Amino acid sequence: YVHPGAEWWFNNYERYGNTDLEAFRSWLREKYRSVEALNKAWGSAFDSFDLVAAPRLQMAGNGISGSVGQSIVSDAGCGDVQASFIYGPLLGGPDNADMLISVKAREKYTLSYDIKTEDMRGAAYAELNFSNADNTAFLVFKGSPAEKMRDSDWHRVTCEIEAPGSDGYLNIQLELMGRGRVSFRNVSFRSRGGAELTKPLKDWNTVVWSGRDPVFDRENAECVIDNRPESADYTNSDAAAADWVNFWYEHAAGWINRTHGLFKKYSHGRKTVSYLTNSFAWGVEWDSVAAGAISLDRVLMNSGSIDEIGMQVCSADGDDFRITCALDTARKYRKPLWAVDLIDFTSGVYIGDWYINKMAQNAAASGARGLVYCGWNLWHLTDDYSYKNHVPIEQLRRINESAAEGIRAVEGKKAPKEAAIIYAALPATSNDPDGYKNSPFSFMGWYKILKSCLVNVDVVSLAEIEKKPGLLDDYRCILVPHCPYISSAAKQALMKRRDRLFFGGEFARCSETGTPYPGGAAAQARDYGSEYCGELTRDTHAGNTPPLFLWGEETPERSMLLCEASLLLAGELKSKGLRLPFETDNRYLNVTKWQGGGETVYYLVNQRKTGSFSLSMTGSGGGVTVAKDGVVSEVRSEGGAVDIGSFDTSCIVRIRL
Helix, strand or coil, X not given: CECCCCCCCCCHHHCCCHHHHHXXXXXXXXXXXXXXXXXXXXXXXXXXXHHCCCCCEEEECCCCCCCCCCEEEECCCCCCCCCEEEECCCCCCCCCHHHCEEECCCCEEEEXXXXXXXXXXXXXXXXXXXXXXXXXXXXXXXXCCXXXXXXXXXXXXXXXXXXXXXXXXXXXXXXXXXXXXXXEEEXXXXXXXXXXXXXXXXXXXXXXXXXXXXXXXXXXXXXXXXECCCCCCCCCHHHHHHHHHHHHHHHHHHHHHHHHHHHHHHCCXXXXXXXXXXXXXXXXXXXXXXXXXXXXXXXXXXXXXCCEEEEECCEECCECHHHHHHHHHHHHHCCCEEEEEECECCCXXXXXXXXXXXXXXXXXXXXXXXXXXXXXXXXXXXXXXXXXXXXXXXXXXXXXXXXXXXXXXXXXXXXXXXXXXXXXXXXXXCCCCCCCECCHHHHHHHHHHHHCCCCCEEEEEHHHHHHCHHHHHHCCEEEEEEEEECCHHHHHHXXXXXXXXEEXXXXXXXXXXXXXXXXXXXXXXXXXXXXXXCCCEEECCCCCCCCEXXXXXXXXXXXXXXXXXXXXXXXXXXXXXXXXXXXXXXXXEEEEEEEECCEEEEEEEECCCCCCCCEEEECCCCCEEEEECCEEEXXXXXXXXEECCCCCCEEEEEEEC
């Protein structure tokens, strides 16, 4: 195999070169055909496409611990919006070693500061940059909650910090991401014993990446960043931001596909497998997807030169949602799939054998034919991700052999299309009151509820049905989470199949750029998905990857809500003609059904350590073989019913037709 990129952490502020702008203008010409049509959409007055200024965007909340809201910030102006940074001690600088803050591995510290914000269209926060003692690892590992998109008088922000897994040094970075004016004072970083570890703010260095110079108000010991906009080239920042983000999605997908074509041309017939950075963010960290420019659906729709689809996926505190969601998106393209960088990003290898095994089983059950772990020995980056130092090789071998058995059980088979869930991510701006259009949390919650019904689930994006609406014809039930913003093309494609739809929130109140539809929303329903998801925390405790939204504890209230929503949805699935063959009192099972070679295979994975539970299957027909956690047994079918019983992690049911 050849494994072309991209490991692409491609920040928005790096996208404004002349070549980028020329490509964007060409893209706009193809979309709008006339500058008059562009001006109408953007609320602008450009005389020609050659004079179009790209919207200046930056992320707010992307990767910041504790930030629930998320957005792309549009400045509605002409200037640069990439943050102005105020550094404490600069890591690696020759003249500031005395200002580096020394921290001990896993020790607890307290970061606090006073903050005041004005005219905000973005976010302001403090961020910590860490380097280990050998200067061989550098990461942003924790930040304070973002003061997002609102004005506030002076108030104190305090957060508890846990240092990474090795001794090292850090600096504190005070940041304005977007537009507005922010003032900081009384910055403090204290050890658990209460010792102050920072120097006074007046002694800090400053580094300006863009925007106006930060200034010190010496008299009041304040640090001020003023990055307010001056003038606007357009009035509809939603439309401008959507065009810019969608241009980059298509541009990145085209680049990846062309790269694979070149490798195939010069690599003497070897197959290519992609490496799609940040596919783990696809399910719920929608701002990170936009920040990286690689949107999984756009790559899949433009993958003619890609032989096999490899995606960077992960677990998060034992939750494998990010693994199954990406695979459930890609599986319908009928290409071999790889799960790349398998590890628990937020807990590291310390998560334990049971969860590592479950991670591999979920990948295999959902269609992965290649498993690539991250990483064997990452001492130079982070020991948290080094399997070599924490998981015995014999245990890893057993996990891999078990997953390989599962892969062989479904090899050559196809997963029939049963239910689809609509992925409703759209480019967001600071005009959106919650920091995003539609709801990633509604999607995440409904996805988990739908999976609990034990049917095959495919994830289908709005972009996919705009390009190929007939894709929806293969599904008996189409679940639409909270989706008030939707293009007319996607709305029409869904409403033509109204008898198959199940609404999980508000549907079709506005166009994708905020223009209200006549008559208001086309549907309104209870959003169990958002309720089940609840208020998630964005955090991490290990490694050097961005904080992720953590599912957290499955409380009794959550479990009751899941049961209620799952029963409601199961009734809808049955009414739309789907047969649900399993009966169980465990709502935390996932299944993928595979067919081919004269048999049907159900690959079940237990998502939580639930203890014993009941599981039976009806309508089995032929001979049945059950492999529970690798132990194979023949099972008798009595009157078409099979009592399977509980299992620890995985169960493969094979029915000979």
